[in-house]
Amino acid sequence: MSNSNYQKVTAATLLVALGIIYGDIGTSPLYVMKAIVGDREISKMLVYGGISCVFWTLTFQTTFKYIILTLRADNHGEGGVFSLYALIKRFGKGKLVIPTILGATTLLADGIITPPISVASAVEGLEVLIPSLPTVPIVTAILSGLFLFQRFGTQKVGFFFGPAMVVWFSMLLVLGISQIVIHPEILEALNPMYAYRLLVEYPHGFWLLGAVFLCTTGAEALYSDLGHCGRDNIRITWVFVKTALVVNYLGQGAWIMTQGSQFLEGRNPFYSIMPQWFLIFGIIIATMAAIIASQALISGSFTLINEAISLNFWPRVALKNPTNTKGQIYIPSVNTILWIGCVLMILYFKNSEHMEAAYGFSITVAMLMTTFLLSYYLFYIEKMKIGWIALILFVFAVIELSFFAANVVKIKERWMFLFFELFIFMVMYVWYYSRKINNKFLKFENIKEHAFKLEELSNDDTIPKYSTHLIYLSKADKLNQIEEKIIKSIFSKKPKRADVYWFLHINRTDEPFTLDYEVHEIIDDTVIKIVLNVGFRIQPKVELYFKKIVQDLVQQNELNLHTRPDGSTKYNAEPDFKFVILEKFLSVENEFSVKEGWLINSYFILKRMSISDTKAFGLDKSDVVVEELPMVYQPTTNIPLNRKK
Numbered sequence: 001m002s003n004s005n006y007q008k009v010t011a012a013t014l015l016v017a018l019g020i021i022y023g024d025i026g027t028s029p030l031y032v033m034k035a036i037v038g039d040r041e042i043s044k045m046l047v048y049g050g051i052s053c054v055f056w057t058l059t060f061q062t063t064f065k066y067i068i069l070t071l072r073a074d075n076h077g078e079g080g081v082f083s084l085y086a087l088i089k090r091f092g093k094g095k096l097v098i099p100t101i102l103g104a105t106t107l108l109a110d111g112i113i114t115p116p117i118s119v120a121s122a123v124e125g126l127e128v129l130i131p132s133l134p135t136v137p138i139v140t141a142i143l144s145g146l147f148l149f150q151r152f153g154t155q156k157v158g159f160f161f162g163p164a165m166v167v168w169f170s171m172l173l174v175l176g177i178s179q180i181v182i183h184p185e186i187l188e189a190l191n192p193m194y195a196y197r198l199l200v201e202y203p204h205g206f207w208l209l210g211a212v213f214l215c216t217t218g219a220e221a222l223y224s225d226l227g228h229c230g231r232d233n234i235r236i237t238w239v240f241v242k243t244a245l246v247v248n249y250l251g252q253g254a255w256i257m258t259q260g261s262q263f264l265e266g267r268n269p270f271y272s273i274m275p276q277w278f279l280i281f282g283i284i285i286a287t288m289a290a291i292i293a294s295q296a297l298i299s300g301s302f303t304l305i306n307e308a309i310s311l312n313f314w315p316r317v318a319l320k321n322p323t324n325t326k327g328q329i330y331i332p333s334v335n336t337i338l339w340i341g342c343v344l345m346i347l348y349f350k351n352s353e354h355m356e357a358a359y360g361f362s363i364t365v366a367m368l369m370t371t372f373l374l375s376y377y378l379f380y381i382e383k384m385k386i387g388w389i390a391l392i393l394f395v396f397a398v399i400e401l402s403f404f405a406a407n408v409v410k411i412k413e414r415w416m417f418l419f420f421e422l423f424i425f426m427v428m429y430v431w432y433y434s435r436k437i438n439n440k441f442l443k444f445e446n447i448k449e450h451a452f453k454l455e456e457l458s459n460d461d462t463i464p465k466y467s468t469h470l471i472y473l474s475k476a477d478k479l480n481q482i483e484e485k486i487i488k489s490i491f492s493k494k495p496k497r498a499d500v501y502w503f504l505h506i507n508r509t510d511e512p513f514t515l516d517y518e519v520h521e522i523i524d525d526t527v528i529k530i531v532l533n534v535g536f537r538i539q540p541k542v543e544l545y546f547k548k549i550v551q552d553l554v555q556q557n558e559l560n561l562h563t564r565p566d567g568s569t570k571y572n573a574e575p576d577f578k579f580v581i582l583e584k585f586l587s588v589e590n591e592f593s594v595k596e597g598w599l600i601n602s603y604f605i606l607k608r609m610s611i612s613d614t615k616a617f618g619l620d621k622s623d624v625v626v627e628e629l630p631m632v633y634q635p636t637t638n639i640p641l642n643r644k645k
Contacts (some may be wrong), residue, residue: 009232010144015227018239018570019161023063024218025115026165026241028300029172030121030286033252033269040445049205051253052187053212055246061367063220065396068237070370071231072225073377074263077458078512081107081228081370082307084534086510088376096373101313101428103369104304106526107220107361108208109421111301113359115143115294116219120352122286125271128279140344142287146294150330151320161292170246171282176244176251181271183254202340205414209406213360218293218367220516222298227512267457301338302329310536312435312509313428315610319539326643329539341420342533346578348416362421371396406603427606434603437596444476444485447503447529450487451522454501458526463497467578469551471546472496477518479529485582489627503529505548511535520535525560543579543619581620581626 035075036050075083090095090113120139127133168435188194198205222234252269259272306329308314320330349355375393378384457463482503490496514535521528530549534540553559590597614624 009236011056011228013230013233014237014494015162017162017233018241019163019292020228020296021166021234022169022237022241023289023296024118025216026168026172026218026245027118027121027188027286027289028215028645029245029248029295030219030268030270030290031117032211032215033249033256034264034353035214036549037256037264039263042256042264044257045194045197045202047253047256048186048189048194049202049291050212051186051249052192052195053198053209054215054249055193056191056192057212057216058242058245059125060395061162062217062288063087063238063242065221065367065371066219067235068375069392071226071234072382073223073374074226074231074598076511076513077227077230080224080302080304080307081366081373082313082536083227083512084310084370084377088380089510091376093376096371096376098293098429099369099372099430101425101432103366103373104308104313105421105424105428106366107224108301108424109361109417110217110362111297111338112347112420113355113417114297115146115290115338115342116345116349117352117355117359118290120141120346120355121270122283122290123568124268124280124352125213125283125286128271136346136350140343142291143294143346144339146291147298147335147342150298150335151332153321161214161295164285164288164292168285169241171285172244172248173271175282175446176247179258180247180249183258186250186254186257187416189253206402207409208405211361212412213364213403213407217360217363218366220363220370221300222297223370224303225296262546272384298335298338301334302331303327305331305334305537306404306539307500308428310534310538313432315427315431315606316615318615335433344416345385356359360403360561361410362417364407364525365371365402368397368400368404371400372619378502384432408444417539426602429601430599431606434599437599438603439475444478445487446480446483447480447482447484447522447527450482451527454490455526457495457497458499459503460497463495466496466498468499469502469550469578470496470500471504471577471579472501473542473579473581474529476502476503476505477507477531479531480522482529489580489582496580500525501527502546503527503543505529505531506540506542507531507533509535513538518555518559521564543577543623547577577623581614581619583626 014041032054033050036037036054037046040046066067071079073079073084073087075087081100085096085100116139119136119142123135123138123142126138127135198208199633200206202208222238226234241304248270251273255273256264256269270286271282305314305317306319309316309319317331317333320332345355371393378392379386470490472482472487472489474480486503512535514533515538516533518531518533519528520531530544530546532540532545532549550559613622615627
């Protein structure tokens with residue numbers, strides 16, 4: 001499998017990078033300068049200082065941290081918080097779980113405000129032409145159409161994204177230059193002294209960082225989409241993107257300084273720098289860019305949840321592949337949640353100006369968590385000296401904690417977000433730690449100790465044959481081990497006689513797209529253990545993979561069952577497979593602590609809400625038997641019950 005991180009740089013790959021990853025950060029000129037100036041009196045310190053803060057934020061936070069530093073932390077070409085966690089989790093000894101959950105939670109949470117603010121900011125340009133135009137229904141309709149379209153995939157329109165974003169950034173560049181030539185003095189704003197003066201000397205200037213931060217809210221996407229575009233393509237296209245963004249911010253600043261009024265009076269500098277004849281075209285292009293930005297964020301949310309499922313941070317939910325494009329996933333439940341959240345946002349806030357006040361808080365938390373995880377990568381994998389790591393941590397801690405402090409005041413505007421964020425966090429927390437508790441009580445036995453008995457059962461004609469192939473999914477990662485509950489399932493009550501007993505262990509690898517298997521025959525043609533190595537970005541279609549394994553073994557004469565190559569017999573056109581799924585229920589006989597009991601009960605509630613193992617592993621219902629087992633951790637030998645003499 002080719003590693004996307006090392007893919008060649010071509011015009012096509014550069015175009016793909018522009019179309020996929022720059023939607024969020026690329027549409028920030030729609031609202032950043034408007035948010036910085038707001039209803040404040042226009043002054044050189046405010047405008048120049050705001051632009052200076054934006055420029056140096058893009059330089060330090062986006063260029064240095066993400067483009068130069070974080071993109072180095074690729075997991076076989078893949079990026080994102082879960083890919084980074086998969087790289088370094090062996091060094092953290094459990095300390096990295098909460099930062100990872102926080103990072104993923106806050107990225108998902110801001111997914112319900114990024115599409116509304118981007119689309120609303122674009123559509124509100126129509127108010128310049130039609131002041132009384134109701135924009136809320138238009139934005140709601142666009143967002144609803146976008147989410148409705150997800151089930152069909154984006155392969156057919158994906159080719160359009162790259163050229164559309166080239167047009168968008170070219171427009172930003174041209175519009176910015178058209179104003180800079182009128183007021184070239186605005187170039188002085190790149191001097192960091194203006195940023196310093198704004199934060200220190202301007203009244204309440206520090207709190208303007210909340211608005212400044214909006215210019216870099218899409219920086220996490222540069223890392224999350226590393227696998228789609230490749231490191232070199234991202235770095236090369238960023239030069240063009242950053243140039244277009246900075247020039248447009250400078251152009252907006254130049255217009256603000258020369259427009260002749262002391263206040264903006266509700267005007268958006270982005271649309272005000274457009275010639276009147278071009279305004280309708282500019283609004284259409286901005287709307288397309290906002291839709292592309294929203295699409296990228298929605299697709300990123302699907303990928304994030306898919307990785308969370310693979311790494312045991314999220315319950316199994318229904319996943320679909322709308323197209324044949326590698327890595328393109330559609331998750332109906334996540335799509336519905338995001339759609340409801342986005343519609344509620346636009347109905348509650350009404351316009352982008354109100355949403356600006358609530359935007360950005362979660363992303364600061366996500367960036368802080370990435371910085372923390374990145375320090376582990378630099379120390380343990382990059383082997384960077386501790387002094388350099390300490391300096392990097394200090395610089396970004398100061399920057400990001402400053403942004404965090406400035407964004408904390410937005411809590412009162414986003415109190416409803418806290419419920420959404422708390423819900424996501426608790427789902428990940430409960431699912432991860434309850435599975436840890438569950439696994440702690442698993443008992444394993446040596447397969448070889450039961451191999452003779454299994455062979456004897458297989459040859460015992462006095463017992464009706466249960467199935468030709470009896471397959472159990474096993475959590476035992478050691479070759480000679482099997483769960484005690486599986487042995488009991490085979491031998492207890494009515495023994496399950498089969499020609500072949502298969503124990504299938506799914507090994508989720510830290511590499512994203514691994515897909516191979518290992519075969520270990522305990523007894524030839526009778527007791528076989530299969531280790532299926534599946535990357536954390538691949539959906540485990542277990543039955544499909546298992547049938548392919550059997551077919552390979554038969555064709556290579558490693559499995560002799562007098563079967564056809566597909567596993568069937570001359571008497572039966574369909575292979576006789578029977579998968580046994582062992583489901584647990586919580587017995588009243590347990591001695592959990594209050595915390596453990598709460599986690600386990602919550603786990604079973606989430607498990608009932610998620611899809612079954614049958615669907616999750618791609619198994620045919622007709623080939624599956626589900627057995628329920630009590631989760632009893634108190635052995636009967638410990639019960640102080642004596643017979644009365």
